[in-house]
Each structure stands twice: as C-alpha cells, then as structure tokens.
Amino acid sequence: MTVQDNVSVQHKLVIEHFGIERLALVAGWSMGAGQTYQWAMSYPGMVPRILPFCGPAKTSLHNIVFLEGVKAALTADAAWNHGWYIEQPTKGLRAMARVYAGWGFSQVFYWDRMYEELGFSSLENFLVGFWEGFFLDNRDANNLLTILWTWQNGDISKTPGFDGSYEEALASIQARAIVMPAEKDLYFPPEDEEYAVKRMPNAELRVIPGVWGHFAGGGLNPDDIEFIDNALKELLSE
Numbered sequence: 001m002t003v004q005d006n007v008s009v010q011h012k013l014v015i016e017h018f019g020i021e022r023l024a025l026v027a028g029w030s031m032g033a034g035q036t037y038q039w040a041m042s043y044p045g046m047v048p049r050i051l052p053f054c055g056p057a058k059t060s061l062h063n064i065v066f067l068e069g070v071k072a073a074l075t076a077d078a079a080w081n082h083g084w085y086i087e088q089p090t091k092g093l094r095a096m097a098r099v100y101a102g103w104g105f106s107q108v109f110y111w112d113r114m115y116e117e118l119g120f121s122s123l124e125n126f127l128v129g130f131w132e133g134f135f136l137d138n139r140d141a142n143n144l145l146t147i148l149w150t151w152q153n154g155d156i157s158k159t160p161g162f163d164g165s166y167e168e169a170l171a172s173i174q175a176r177a178i179v180m181p182a183e184k185d186l187y188f189p190p191e192d193e194e195y196a197v198k199r200m201p202n203a204e205l206r207v208i209p210g211v212w213g214h215f216a217g218g219g220l221n222p223d224d225i226e227f228i229d230n231a232l233k234e235l236l237s238e
Contacts, residue, residue: 001146003031003154007038011046025236027051029217030187031147034059034154040175041159049235050173053180053208053228054217056188057196058166059154063187066103067148073099074141083142090136096144097131104131106184106213114211118220170199176238177203178231182216182224206231 014020026047028036033055040050056063077092079085105114110123120126135144156162157169179197181190190207197205208216208227216224 001150002158003034003038003150003156004042004159006150007035007042010035010039011043022046023048025049025051025232027053027232028055029053030055030214031151031154033217034151034156037156037173038159040173040177041156041169044172044174047175049238050175050177051180051228051232051235052177052193054182054185054188054214056154056192057156057170059152060188060192064152066187067152070096070099071145071148074145080141083145085141088136088139089141093135093139093141093144094132097135098127100135101127101131103186104214106186106211108184108211109213112211167199170196171201173200174202176235178206178235179203180206180208180217180228180231182208182210182213184211185214185216187214 014023023039023046026036026039027050028034033052034057036050036052036055037057040047073095074080074089074092076095077089079087079089080092081089109115113123115123115126115130118126118130120129155166157164157166159169162169162172177197177200179193179200181188181193183190190205194205197203208224210216210221210224212218212221212224215221217228219225
C-alpha cells in the first residue's frame with residue numbers, strides 16, 4: 001500500500017461520501033505530511049493550500065535504514081513466525097518500541113528529563129508506559145510492518161508522469177505551502193525539507209523550535225501546538 005493509495009481512498013471519501021469538491025487546506029503530521037504533499041500532487045485543482053509538518057515528501061535513505069532496524073527488532077521474535085502468528089509477538093513489539101524511543105524525541109529532551117512533564121517518574125517508566133504502551137495497545141504486528149513499508153516507499157516522484165524525478169515533482173506543486181519540520185527531528189531533519197521548499201514555487205520553510213523532536217507535531221507540547229496552529233490560521237486567512 002503506497003502513499004498514493006492512501007490519498008486515493010481519502011479523495012474517494014471526500015468526493016463520493018461528503019460531496020466536497022474543493023478543500024480549503026490539507027495538513028498532516030509525520031506520514032500524514034507525506035500524504036499532504038501527495039494531495040497537492042494528485043489533485044492540484046482541489047488543494048489551494050498545504051501545511052505538512054514533521055514529515056517528508058520523500059523518505060530519505062537514512063530513514064529507510066532506521067526502519068530496517070525497527071523491522072528487524074519486531075521480526076526477531078520467534079512468535080512472529082514469519083507473519084503467521086496466533087497471538088501478537090509482544091517481545092518483538094516491545095523491542096520495536098525501545099528502538100523507536102531513541103528517535104521520537106531529541107537528545108536534549110532526554111537530557112532535560114522532559115518526560116517528567118508527561119507524568120513519568122523515571123526513564124524506565126517512560127520507556128514502558130509511553131513507548132511500549134504505544135505499540136502494545138491494540139497494535140497488530142503485520143499491520144505495523146505494512147505501515148513501515150508504506151513509509152519506506154514514500155516518494156511523490158513515484159506519481160505517474162514524473163519518472164522518478166523528485167525535483168520535477170516538487171516544482172509541479174502549485175499550492176501555497178508552509179512546510180514545518182521540527183528543529184531536532186531525528187527522523188526528518190529540517191535540511192531535508194529545506195531542500196524540498198527551495199524547489200517548490202509557492203512554499204516557505206518554518207522550523208518548529210524546541211527539543212521535542214518528531215513529537216513537536218504530536219500534540220504533546222503547548223508551545224509547539226501554538227506554533228503550528230498560528231501557521232494554519234495564517235494560511236486559512238489568506
């Protein structure tokens with residue numbers, strides 16, 4: 001399942017179920033940011049404004065390598081059984097969570113013990129309560145692996161008509177765009193989206209400041225929420 005597939009079914013929902021033919025704005029976090037770019041690519045006449053935050057138009061090679069480690073941690077559990085499990089492979093899911101824990105938040109987040117602001121009394125409590133809980137709570141291993149495949153293969157240049165040219169795909173996006181990477185996002189560093197914005201005709205880069213890393217877009221920190229919301233309000237007022 002590709003990002004293009006995701007957006008295609010979203011478009012079907014919006015058009016056929018809700019009867020909406022033009023959108024005021026498309027916005028999304030993380031893989032939702034990739035879908036935001038794809039909306040502007042696939043349905044340019046329908047999307048006048050976009051705001052992708054903490055996510056890429058194309059998954060970088062470094063990010064693909066990170067995800068290979070995540071997949072390896074999950075599938076190393078013998079209970080995974082090549083996908084033919086009877087019960088969820090909880091050891092693999094816990095291992096996967098521990099790998100993610102070092103990437104979702106920044107080094108400074110941990111240095112300053114910011115997890116205490118989320119109500120966790122210790123680092124181990126945070127790893128178990130936040131991260132392991134995140135992946136053990138009604139998550140299916142094969143579904144997660146499918147999502148990781150979609151993430152690894154995210155690339156707007158795979159849209160028909162661009163023959164894999166990332167630069168041409170970016171140049172084709174006419175929507176007014178505010179692109180918002182997070183300052184210390186270890187998945188999607190601001191440099192990646194700076195490259196993209198320079199090749200988009202109607203876009204600007206606004207880096208979300210602070211130490212919350214990828215979760216600057218996760219709705220956990222009030223300052224980050226306000227920063228993103230202000231940009232959304234600005235776009236919608238134009």
